[in-house]
Amino acid sequence: MAMHDDELHIDEQLARRLIIDQFPEWRLERFRRMTTDGTVNAIFRIGADLTARFPLRSANPTDMRAELAREAAAMRELSEYCPVATPSPVALGDPGFGYPLPWTLQTWIHGTVATPHHLAHSEMFAHDLVDLIRSLRAADTKGRHFAGSGRGGDLHDSDAWMEVCFRESDGLLPVNRLRALWAEFRSLPKVASDAMTHGDLIPGNLLVEDDRLVGVLDGGGFAPADPSLDLVAAWHMLDDERRSVLRSELACGDVEWWRGAAWAFQQAMGLVWYYRETNPGMSTLGQTTLTRILNDPALSAPISARPGARQSVAHGDD
Structure with missing residues (x-):
């Protein structure tokens, strides 16, 4: 079942034809589609060391080519600061055989994809996330600022999308409680300058071995944003105690933590x-994260009633 109304068809046979036609040096390698919870690209492994990534949603080919070039530059920049392995861009493929968009080849990073629960109780994993976030924040923004209106900018920009989500979630989630919480979240001021962030630290973008972080995927979004953006990793993957460890080590103030x-x-x-029927893994991730937020002791009292929040709102720059 397709995840998106505008989803493109790309199967193993078509991917193989495109790869062999444009990069014949890899014609003798084994090709296989990877089963993931990813929603943006269809991913095929080529031999032991490469992956091909085909955008899943329809787009203007010229715009997509520019976007893939931008992502490649971000990946190279990320690799300079990431404390663990991250894929490197190898080549850019062209449309062909009915597939309408450019696509990419990247290096393969070994490891097991993280999950919302597997390392939730691991102190070592929490420390690794601290090291990752701290390392990315240390990168030079080079005078750049957040560009766009999505995650990492102004919380108010998400109001219309949240309204869609509340409406579509009626009967699936405790919508009244969630509406009330968003009303508080959206009023939180920005209290720190933009910093470099990965931008999408969900379990599917992190690789682990035993209880250690060994790889970071999808680095094409590495860019300046609200520094609290990468704190989503704590809510997606850690329990109460390990979130407290991460918060303490990063010295997060109240408003920064709540913005995360x-x-x-x-x-x-x-x-x-959105993914209830087409991608149960992603739907379950959303449920897990919302449960952690709703049950978190630090968020059990109204945010706006706390002295730290009132002071930050009074002196915030929003």
Whole structure:
């Protein structure tokens, strides 16, 4: 079942034809489609060391080519600061055989894809996430600022999308409680300058071995944003105690921490209903994250009633 109304068809046979036609040096390698919860690309492994990634949603080919070039530059920049392995761009493929968009070849990173629960109780994994977020934040923004209106910018920009999510989630989630929480989240001021962030630290973009982080995927979104954006990793993957460890080590103030919860909330709300039938893994991730946010002791009292929040609102730059 297709995940998107505008989803493109790309199967193993078509991917193989495109790869062999344009990159014959890999014609003798084994090709196989990877089963993932990913929603943006169809991914095929080529031999032991490469992957081909084909965009799943219809787009203007010229715009997509520019976007893939931008992502490749971001991936190269990410690799300079990421404390663990991350894929490197190898080549850009062209449309062909009925597939209408450019596509990419990247290096393969070994590891097991993280899950919302498997390492939730691991102190070592929490420390690895701290090291990752701290390392990415240390990268030079080079005078750049957040560009766009999605996650990592102004929380108010998500109001219309949240309204869609609340409407579509009626009967699936405790919508009244979630509406009330979003009303508080959206009022949180931005309290720190933009920093470099991965932008999508969900379980599917992290690779682990035992209880250690060994790889970071999908680095094409590495860019300046609200520094609290990468705190979504704590809500997607850690239990209460390990979230406290991460918060303490990153020295997050109240509003920064709550904004991280707000970005995780914004992301999770869209996952539950949109992927309920077509991608159960992503839908379950959304449910898990929202449950952690709703049950978190630090968020049990109204945010707006707390002295730290009132002071930050008074001095915030929103």
